[in-house]
Amino acid sequence: MKIILRNAKIIDPQSTFDTQIVDILIEDGILSKIGTSLPNPDNIKEVQLDNLHVSQGWFDSSVSLGEPGFEDRETIGNGLKVAAKSGFTAIALQPNSCPVIDNQSQIMFVKSKAYGSATELYPIGALTKGSEGKDMAELFDMKNAGAVAFGDYKKSQDNANLLKIALQYVQDFDGLVIAFPQDEKIKGNGVVNEGVVSTRLGLKGIPNLAEELQIARNLFLLEYTGGKMHIPTVSTAKSVQMIRDAKAKGLQVTASAAVHNLVFTDEKLEEFDSRYKVSPPLRTDIDRKALLEGVLDGTIDIITTDHNPIDIEHKKMEFDLAKSGTVGLESAFGALLTILPLEVVIDKLTSGKELFSVPTHTIAEGAVANLSLFNPEGKNTFSTANILSKSKNSAFLGMKTKGKAYGIYNQGQLILGES
Incomplete structure (x- = not known):
């Protein structure tokens, strides 16, 4: 699986790309290329999300x-x-x-x-x-x-x-x-x-x-x-x-x-x-x-x-x-x-x-793609429609929240909230 994350701001103090807005090419679960305006001659799937930020998973x-x-x-x-x-x-x-x-x-x-x-x-x-x-x-x-x-x-x-x-x-x-x-x-x-x-x-x-x-x-x-x-x-x-x-x-x-x-x-x-x-x-x-x-x-x-x-x-x-x-x-x-x-x-x-002895993966070229995708801006009200669990016992119903988690890329899979 190959995808390109477009215009993603990296939040990772351990990465040389920390706070930079870049494109990220992921090939077979590996961060193969990180840079600006990466070319896409093979029409690889591109992911463009509003104010996209990424961090370690x-x-x-x-x-x-x-x-x-x-x-x-x-x-x-x-x-x-x-x-x-x-x-x-x-x-x-x-x-x-x-x-x-x-x-x-x-x-x-x-x-x-x-x-x-x-x-x-x-x-x-x-x-x-x-x-x-x-x-x-x-x-x-x-x-x-x-x-x-x-x-x-x-x-x-x-x-x-x-x-x-x-x-x-x-x-x-x-x-x-x-x-x-x-x-x-x-x-x-x-x-x-x-x-x-x-x-x-x-x-x-x-x-x-x-x-x-x-x-x-x-x-x-x-x-x-x-x-x-x-x-x-x-x-x-x-x-x-x-x-x-x-x-x-x-x-x-x-x-x-x-x-x-x-x-x-x-x-x-x-x-x-x-x-x-x-x-x-x-x-x-x-x-x-x-x-x-x-x-x-x-x-x-x-x-x-x-x-x-x-x-x-x-x-x-x-x-x-x-x-x-x-x-x-x-x-x-x-x-x-x-x-x-x-x-x-x-x-x-x-x-x-x-x-907890769970592997960590810095955002760097050649590293395993283990990423959380999110937007830290915007205001929302948490509602029942936002609860994806089988049980709906949320203490946060009706709360005014900030930002949004889009999903993840891990284990060679891209999972987004609307998918």
């Missing part, structure tokens, strides 16, 4: 797709198409399917379902068998089968000794442990952030302490054991500061924040709309601003959509009973540009690849 470190077991929420095939049209060339798949992805055969199954897709799938293996928190799963076997990290999605590890052993064990093969930060006993029956809003609405609150206490414990364990730990979807100001301090001490800790926690606060809960029920919960504006500061100063390494499709039967119901989660792939780019500069958005959507 985006990576999402936390995506749930349901399959196997919850195909009514989403399938791997459609989920990867959604990711491609949303600008993501790679995703890390969470193990919260049925059965849980906790062994070598399950890793191989989900990888086989992704074969041939333009967006690459990198499985996260469960840290414990069945994600039940009791016995450590077959981590080394899953690593050999292609798992890029190990964690129990939205489940913290109550057994500190088990987490300690896991952190020690994975060092033999340079593994990454994901430690979700939430003390379940302190959370109790809480469903939203504990504060003024929860009190006014009469909803049971989840205090910041539930997250911060768990992070403090996990960082102590990491300091004792060594190894690598990733703390996903942090949501409080104190959490950010603790991670900042841990990095200053030299601990190998990384962290992510979810788009919805960067954009929204618990003020969104006034109408008891379960679309805004997420885990961790939406916090206060003080916490949200601290997260943004963490993004800007490098304390937070990755921005994730934390994409989690939930079927209508489990989402559109009483707030207390509704499942937590929102889809986020389709809205991520447009939402982030309303709060962060373009260069920061691109950095936080690409830097996670190195942390």
